[in-house]
Amino acid sequence: MIEPIARVTSLYRYPVKGLSGERLATVELEPKTTFPADRAFALENGPSGFDPAAPAWQPKIKFLCLMRNAKIATLTTRYDDASGDLLVEQNGAALLNESLQVPDGRASIEKFFQAFMGKDARGPVRVLTSPGHSFSDLSKKVISIINLDSVRALEKALRKKIHPLRFRANVYIEGLPAWAETELIGKCIQIGTTKMRVLKMTQRCAATEVDPETAERDIDVPDALYRLTGEDDCGIYAEVTGSGKISEGDPFIVES
Secondary structure (H helix, E strand, O other): OOOOOEEEEEEEEOOEOOOOOEEEOEEEEOOOOOOOOOOOEEEEEOOOOOOOOOOOOOOHHHEOOOOOOHHHHHOEEEEOOOOOEEEEEEOOEEEEEEEOOOHHHHHHHHHHHHHHHHHHOOOOEEEEOOOOOOOOOOOOOOEEEEEHHHHHHHHHHHOOOOOHHHHOOOEEEEOOOOOHHHHOOOOEEEEOOEEEEEEEEEEOOHHHHEOOOOOOEOOOHHHHHHHHHOOOEEEEEEEEEEOEEEEOOOEEEEOO
16 A cells, blocks of 8 residues: 555635635545536626636636735635525625525625725626636646645745645645655646546746735745746646545545
């Protein structure tokens, strides 16, 4: 039996692209899928040309996103799969609780974010979704993984605390040497009982400059990564190749 080289510390999904993540205890995955409801919705910031009847990949700048709109990090959101309700809070106070699944609910959500963004709205804010589509930064349906030991190495170099949720990953692991994930491209891995193939490194953008707790754009993470490693990458993307389940504490195994 192959011994695990790391373990899962936490799991997250991001139902609405750009908004806050939700911690999960466990997930069940099928081949070529994302985490359940991960990036299932996006908030169009002005006309994007997205067609729900023929969904295609769009760049993140077409939507509200932390790369351009740091103020959305002041909001905490929670999506309910059963009802479709999106709860929006700020500083512990509920601001909105409407369904993303029905026209009236989407209209209320659009009105809220239109007012919230103010002059930063480039046009009408519109809820976008299409069955089975994920508004990922990649055209493929992938799982994003962050090695916390690499984050700690970056912290040490900068002498600053870096909140791991800046990287908006699905799976956070520890126990793998810092930057060892760069050697996993093209390799098969197993997390819990789920098999995956590592596709590529994750290139980082200005979204990682935003502290998810303060909404301040306080650290130029891409520049810091480049100065430390010669690349602006941190984390890996993997495609699910075999059905399985992942839970916190599960082993991370590189298959021979």
